[in-house]
Amino acid sequence: EAGVAQSPRYKIIEKRQSVAFWCNPISGHATLYWYQQILGQGPKLLIQFQNNGVVDDSQLPKDRFSAERLKGVDSTLKIQPAKLEDSAVYLCASSPRLAGVNNEQFFGPGTRLTVL
Amino acid sequence: GIQVEQSPPDLILQEGANSTLRCNFSDSVNNLQWFHQNPWGQLINLFYIPSGTKQNGRLSATTVATERYSLLYISSSQTTDSGVYFCAVDRMDSSYKLIFGSGTRLLVRP
Numbered sequence: 289e290a291g292v293a294q295s296p297r298y299k300i301i302e303k304r305q306s307v308a309f310w311c312n313p314i315s316g317h318a319t320l321y322w323y324q325q326i327l328g329q330g331p332k333l334l335i336q337f338q339n340n341g342v343v344d345d346s347q348l349p350k351d352r353f354s355a356e357r358l359k360g361v362d363s364t365l366k367i368q369p370a371k372l373e374d375s376a377v378y379l380c381a382s383s384p385r386l387a388g389v390n391n392e393q394f395f396g397p398g399t400r401l402t403v404l
Numbered sequence: 405g406i407q408v409e410q411s412p413p414d415l416i417l418q419e420g421a422n423s424t425l426r427c428n429f430s431d432s433v434n435n436l437q438w439f440h441q442n443p444w445g446q447l448i449n450l451f452y453i454p455s456g457t458k459q460n461g462r463l464s465a466t467t468v469a470t471e472r473y474s475l476l477y478i479s480s481s482q483t484t485d486s487g488v489y490f491c492a493v494d495r496m497d498s499s500y501k502l503i504f505g506s507g508t509r510l511l512v513r514p
Contacts, residue, residue, distance in 0.1 A: 330504030
């Protein structure tokens, strides 16, 4: 079974530029998550989708970050314009359902973003 | 919100040694997962263990939900065990996002 796929793996941009990350979850997983991991810290949730609907985006800086999961499968996270403090690893995860037992989350390899 | 505390923050072992990592959490949880983040940044699932005990090779984990802690045991450590170990929980309410601890950074020396 294929895992969570993400691209690109690395991205370097100048501040004020825009960038987009792509994620394809494990086949059949209804719930998709985007996390931000700053160096030396644990990942923190940015946004959570159930199928193509947003469940939780309370930690997403909506003035510059946006995300969509139009067909309920793959997802795109965008930053526009980027700031220096956005330098981090962006991790995508998926789980079979929103809640309940055996709802293990699986993570992709991440995209390492450097903003200069 | 729920607090997740991991200890120790850093650990250095000689190859072959055993270790115990601890995760304390401040509220009731639905889900608890242990991850290993390798030097390339990949989060690898070790255990899904909201309660009870599980074993997988040299690794085992125990969660005592009523006392709000979980332990990860690593036996006969190898250099490939190096990396950061994270505990993550989701709260027993309507939000099912994982809240991560700050991790235990493990270095196993040959």
